[in-house]
Structure formats: C-alpha cells, structure tokens
Amino acid sequence: MTKKEGETRRLLGIFAHPSDESFVPGGTLAKYAREGVEVHVCTVTDGAAGTPEGDLENGETLAQVRLRELECACRELGAQLHILGYRDSGMEGTPDNKHPASLYQADLDAVAEDLVRVMREVRPHVVITHDPTGGYFHPDHIKVNHAVRRAWSKVNEPDAYPHLRAEGYEPWQPLRLYYTVIPKSAVRWFIRVARLLRRDPRRFGRNGDIDLTRVGVPDEEIHVRLDVGPYLAVKERASACHRSQGGGAFRWLPGWLRRRFMRHEHFVLAYPEPIGPHDDLFAGLDERSPASRPVETDR
Secondary structure, three states: OOOOOOOOOEEEEEEOOOOHHHHOOHHHHHHHHHOOOEEEEEEEEOOOOOOOOOOOOOOOOHHHHHHHHHHHHHHHHOOEEEEEEEEOOOOOOOHHHHOOOEOOOOOHHHHHHHHHHHHHHHOOOEEEEEOOOOOOOOHHHHHHHHHHHHHHHHOOOOOOOHHHHHOOOOOOOOOEEEEEEOEHHHHHHHHHHHHHOOOOOOOEOOOOOEOHHHOOEOHHHOOEEEEOHHHHHHHHHHHHOOHHHOOOOOOOOOHHHHHHHHOEEEEEEEEOOOOOOEOOOOOOOOOOOOOOOOOOOOO
16 A cells, blocks of 8 residues: 555544643644644543642543543644543552553453554554653553554454444555654753753652653654644644643743754654654655555564
C-alpha cells in the first residue's frame, strides 16, 4: 500500500490520557491540521486518576471535566476525536492500578482490537504515540505503546478480528509509526533550569512522582526534529483547555524560556526501517513507499 498522489494525508495520534495530545505533540497536530492534513486523536483513558487543580464544580466527576477539556483542546488543534473509555490507571503502584475498569487491568489484545477498529476507520498514513518508556514511565503510556504495536501487526491482516470486517472495517496499512520523545539534551537543559529555580528534578510533576533524570532519548536516536514555532499559540490554547491539569506543561517557566523549550517536537521512527533524519512526518510518502511489514510486538 502506498499513498496515492493527490490523496488527503491523514494523521492519527494515539494517547493515553486527556491532555497528552496537547502538552507534548500539540504543536505537531496543530501544524498538520493547518496544512490540510486530516488530523485525528484517539484518547484511550478517561483521565479519572489525574489530580485536579482546584475544586470540581456542578457535581461533575473528574472524568466528565476532562472529557469536556479534551473536546475543547481538539477543537483548538483542529483534530477529530475518538475515545476508547478505559479508566485511568494512575501512576505505577497506586490504588488506581487495581480498578477493574482501568487500562492497567485490561487485556492487551482487547485494547489492540479497539485500536485496530480506530485505525481501520481513520485509515491514517502516519500514526504517532508514546514511546516504549511512556515518556516518564506512566503505566498507561507504556500500555498504549504495547497496544499500538500489537494493533500495528494486525491492522492489515484480513483474518485478524474477522467480526471487524463484518462491521465494515477493512484491513489497512499505515505507512509510518512514530514515537513522541524528548531528547536527552533538552532534558539536561531542563534539569539545570529546574535546579536554578529550586525545583527537585527527581521529584517533579504536580505529585512529585516523576524523576526527570530517567527521562529522555539520546539525541542521535531521534529522526524528526519538527519546528512547530508558528503553532505554539495554538498549542498553548489547546493546553489551556485542560484547566483541571494546570493548563499546560512547564507553565511555571518564564514565557520566553517556555517557548524556546517548546519550539521543536521530536519523534523516533519505529516503522519502517529508519530513513535517516528528516523534517516532516510525511516526507517522501507521496513517492514510492517501503513495502509493508509489521513491527516487532510484545506477546
């Protein structure tokens, strides 16, 4: 399967929680939506285990608030929204891991089947998702990465999930799978700034449960350094929709420093074989594309 000349390009981002689509790759989604790409976001959990900033109003649950925030963010980004509805599992070792409806407890193949359905419905040329570490070792991010990889191996298999074909979801092979990542060089810079501002990089985040010294991908392993500078205002508006989660990543940084840090978004190409550094997730896809083959999966 190759992308046909003149066909509308389609991008699907698959993320664990509401706000994941805005805080990290929001500039990328905004950029492509404004360049005529059909952009979709699939959010796997409801965000119910997040820590709200301030009190909830009107008797709403946190999951209801976060859904409303997610819909607001996707409107700002220009993305069509798909929701799977698993319960947020919280960080590793928390009681939310044991909730029977949580993604943590969900069967991996069942999650992969849900993602196959979304991929066959959207028919994306490019898919982006969390990297195998989940960025900062959040179990839901890691589970989504595993489920995407399993779905990737089955999405173009005619015999996989035959009932989906009966429902009209025909096999489809996306052309590229990318992981969203943060380069080690940026993390080192960020740690220095955090220490200057007297913030502990080993106990980072709103709950002090993120160790920044474990975060990041070696710069030489990154394939795409995407300039999203012209779209930072859109990203920040989308992030601001997530008021219950603080309204954006790195909001405590001075504005000029935050914009410098967020100017580029970074990706590792997981499928197909790396084509070397490039500056566009769709680079070369209007030309002859590599033959399809599944990525290695966890079984």
